[in-house]
Amino acid sequence: xxxxxxxxxxxxxxxxxxxxxxxxxxxxxxxxxxxxxxxxxxxxxxxxxxxxxxxxxxxxxxxxxxxxxxxxxxxxxxxxxxxxxxxxxxxxxxxxxxxxxxxxxxxxxxxxxxxxxxxxxxxxxxxxxxxxxxxxxxxxxxxxxxxxxxxxxxxxxxxxxxxxxxxxxxxxxxxxxxxxxxxxxxxxxxxxxxxxxxxxxxxxxxxxxxxxxxxxxxxxxxxxxxxxxxxxxxxxxxxxxxxxxxxxxxxxxxxxxxxxxxxxxxxxxxxxxxxxxxxxxxxxxxxxxxxxxxxxxxxxxxxxxxxxxxxxxxxxxxxxxxxxxxxxxxxxxxxxxxxxxxxxxxxxxxxxxxxxxxxxxxxxxxxxxxxxxxxxxxxxxxxxxxxxxxxxxxxxxxxxxxxxxxxxxxxxxxxxxxxxxxxxxxxxxxxxxxxxxxxxxxxxxxxxxxxxxxxxxxxxxxxxxxxxxxxxxxxxxxxxxxxxxxxxxxxxxxxxxxxxxxxxxxxxxxxxxxxxxxxxxxxxxxxxxxxxxxxxxxxxxxxxxxxxxxxxxxxxxxxxxxxxxxx
Amino acid sequence: xxxxxxxxxxxxxxxxxxxxxxxxxxxxxxxxxxxxxxxxxxxxxxxxxxxxxxxxxxxxxxxxxxxxxxxxxxxxxxxxxxxxxxxxxxxxxxxxxxxxxxxxxxxxxxxxxxxxxxxxxxxxxxxxxxxxxxxxxxxxxxxxxxxxxxxxxxxxxxxxxxxxxx
Numbered sequence: 002x003x004x005x006x007x008x009x010x011x012x013x014x015x016x017x018x019x020x021x022x023x024x025x026x027x028x029x030x031x032x033x034x035x036x037x038x039x040x041x042x043x044x045x046x047x048x049x050x051x052x053x054x055x056x057x058x059x060x061x062x063x064x065x066x067x068x069x070x071x072x073x074x075x076x077x078x079x080x081x082x083x084x085x086x087x088x089x090x091x092x093x094x095x096x097x098x099x100x101x102x103x104x105x106x107x108x109x110x111x112x113x114x115x116x117x118x119x120x121x122x123x124x125x126x127x128x129x130x131x132x133x134x135x136x137x138x139x140x141x142x143x144x145x146x147x148x149x150x151x152x153x154x155x156x157x158x159x160x161x162x163x164x165x166x167x168x169x170x171x172x173x174x175x176x177x178x179x180x181x182x183x184x185x186x187x188x189x190x191x192x193x194x195x196x197x198x199x200x201x202x203x204x205x206x207x208x209x210x211x212x213x214x215x216x217x218x219x220x221x222x223x224x225x226x227x228x229x230x231x232x233x234x235x236x237x238x239x240x241x242x243x244x245x246x247x248x249x250x251x252x253x254x255x256x257x258x259x260x261x262x263x264x265x266x267x268x269x270x271x272x273x274x275x276x277x278x279x280x281x282x283x284x285x286x287x288x289x290x291x292x293x294x295x296x297x298x299x300x301x302x303x304x305x306x307x308x309x310x311x312x313x314x315x316x317x318x319x320x321x322x323x324x325x326x327x328x329x330x331x332x333x334x335x336x337x338x339x340x341x342x343x344x345x346x347x348x349x350x351x352x353x354x355x356x357x358x359x360x361x362x363x364x365x366x367x368x369x370x371x372x373x374x375x376x377x378x379x380x381x382x383x384x385x386x387x388x389x390x391x392x393x394x395x396x397x398x399x400x401x402x403x404x405x406x407x408x409x410x411x412x413x414x415x416x417x418x419x420x421x422x423x424x425x426x427x428x429x430x431x432x433x434x435x436x437x438x439x440x441x442x443x444x445x446x447x448x449x450x451x452x453x454x455x456x457x458x459x460x461x462x463x464x465x466x467x468x469x470x471x472x473x474x475x476x477x478x479x480x481x482x483x484x485x486x487x488x489x490x491x492x493x494x495x496x497x498x499x500x501x502x503x504x505x506x507x508x509x510x511x512x513x514x515x516x517x518x519x520x521x522x523x524x525x526x527x528x529x530x531x532x533x534x535x536x537x538x539x540x541x542x543x544x545x546x547x548x549x550x551x552x553x554x555x556x557x558x559x560x561x562x563x564x565x566x567x568x
Numbered sequence: 569x570x571x572x573x574x575x576x577x578x579x580x581x582x583x584x585x586x587x588x589x590x591x592x593x594x595x596x597x598x599x600x601x602x603x604x605x606x607x608x609x610x611x612x613x614x615x616x617x618x619x620x621x622x623x624x625x626x627x628x629x630x631x632x633x634x635x636x637x638x639x640x641x642x643x644x645x646x647x648x649x650x651x652x653x654x655x656x657x658x659x660x661x662x663x664x665x666x667x668x669x670x671x672x673x674x675x676x677x678x679x680x681x682x683x684x685x686x687x688x689x690x691x692x693x694x695x696x697x698x699x700x701x702x703x704x705x706x707x708x709x710x711x712x713x714x715x716x717x718x719x720x721x722x723x724x725x726x727x728x729x730x731x732x733x734x
Contacts, residue, residue, distance in 0.1 A: 105639065106666050215640070216657075221642065221645075494710055495651075495654035495672070
């Protein structure tokens with residue numbers, strides 16, 4: 002390692018050795034000292050216009066802004082001296098002069114930087130008697146972002162984000178002084194794939210989500226750490242839940258995966274089906290050409306008796322890149338070892354050229370790498386997905402077991418499915434495949450179960466149940482609980498929520514395997530994961546605890562990770 | 569300091585006191601004087617008690633010019649120590665931007681503390697003078713907007729009281 006000359010600096014009477022390339026605010030942050038700031042963001046260029054991060058540096062006559070001052074050897078910084086406190090109070094007073102006092106109707110309230118800093122660093126009252134400047138409200142900047150110019154404190158974070166990260170420089174300030182207005186250039190809209198990140202970036206409630214607008218107060222929701230299932234990037238997210246319904250997803254910082262960002266598609270399109278009325282509420286069996294809801298015991302018994310009536314070579318299993326590693330592992334184990342078929346594979350969903358340089362991947366499934374790694378691939382001499390499809394078309398494969406994947410979206414597969422004598426499908430919502438199914442198992446969605454997924458780069462990350470089902474209560478780790486969730490009783494309408502009768506796929510598969518005569522003893526997904534880490538080398542040494550909030554990289558061997566053709 | 573545990577009586581009662589006659593006379597005198605004083609009980613339900621403006625009856629939503637003042641900020645819901653209030657906001661074309669598409673108070677939970685009235689930034693929820701609350705089931709005790717809305721004319725006294733004591 003190359004020795005670098007470190008700069009010795011003193012912050013608030015404490016000595017630190019820091020990289021001389023850093024600015025004061027970065028050096029302080031690295032050492033756990035928070036300097037209040039609005040416009041500075043670790044991933045954006047420094048603009049230095051909010052003046053909130055003023056600090057006192059010895060031997061400089063005036064206060065300096067910590068975000069653009071480079072550290073120097075021997076520098077002595079004070080962040081809490083009387084001059085600094087006075088200056089901050091003055092900055093806050095200026096920012097609040099024209100900021101409307103409408104926190105009660107502002108979506109940002111509860112997670113607002115300006116609100117928090119008002120408590121911490123402001124004088125607590127206003128000396129301003131004149132009329133506030135009025136500016137446009139309810140301005141639609143783009144399809145997903147709403148602007149209230151009165152609330153804007155002109156930090157320019159959104160402008161820099163659109164310019165530098167999203168590469169769509171459409172935002173700008175016009176006018177001067179207190180009349181500054183944030184706007185888009187004439188004829189343009191803030192409609193890039195990452196536009197909604199400006200909502201979290203905005204330190205106040207100027208930029209809000211059109212989708213989440215007025216849906217709930219921030220403190221009424223519980224948040225659970227999870228990951229996005231929109232593509233194989235696996236962005237880290239917070240899932241915000243009230244009354245057992247997901248109301249929004251927000252990105253969670255993970256430098257290894259998504260940094261601070263998330264795409265609009267992942268944010269808007271990956272949670273609505275969890276709340277949907279189209280959800281399967283119970284397992285279903287086809288009786289007289291119509292699907293009928295039945296109990297779990299009946300569904301499992303029927304599955305077992307139906308599977309027994311076919312020869313091993315007539316059965317094929319299609320795993321899922323949407324399901325967790327645990328589900329896929331138990332699936333391939335049941336298929337290969339208990340049912341005894343060699344025909345196991347899964348369908349990839351790749352939308353060619355839909356990827357970009359920031360986050361979005363062409364592989365639209367969250368766990369294709371994990372599915373392959375845990376063994377959802379044909380045994381020596383068995384059929385892969387193309388040959389399974391051919392087998393269905395030719396009639397040599399008569400029974401198909403499909404795990405959590407709408408395979409019938411592919412027209413060729415949809416055309417082949419009627420040839421089957423038995424189609425068993427695990428699904429959470431009614432879809433094209435369930436229309437052909439003989440048995441439908443209502444399975445939990447990604448937001449309702451414990452498990453792990455591996456993203457395209459081999460990052461293994463945890464899923465936690467954010468929404469309760471009859472089978473699985475919500476995760477208590479990585480979980481910020483709202484007052485409603487803590488105190489609701491049976492009689493409270495606001496606490497009452499619909500719990501779906503859905504189960505994790507691995508649990509149903511374990512029950513089916515045991516009914517077929519196996520002796521599987523999994524009672525939690527963690528036990529399944531333990532077996533995966535023992536059997537699959539690339540998962541070696543991982544545990545749920547070690548995966549933690551940020552996940553771990555697996556060691557991917559070349560032979561199994563090479564790209565394949567889509568079915 | 570410290571007691572010996574022994575009851576010390578100044579002196580024993582004399583024979584006149586032991587007869588209890590003076591105490592009976594004292595008691596009777598009290599009873600008879602009260603009998604001729606004016607009554608302050610009222611014959612409920614034929615007569616109804618008319619509360620002062622300071623009275624905290626059931627909380628209601630103030631309706632002004634045909635719309636509720638409420639902007640569905642949820643502060644009443646947050647401050648309510650009994651968690652009686654549920655608010656769901658929605659967007660409106662009016663200047664206030666948001667309004668409660670649902671506003672429910674569970675009157676079984678409500679403890680009439682008046683915190684909701686105190687915290688309200690719009691003076692949109694106030695304590696009325698209504699104290700007669702009858703319901704025969706838990707469901708019936710949940711008052712929606714239909715039961716909660718009350719016009720400013722009905723609430724004149726309370727609104728005036730709040731103005732004076734702000």
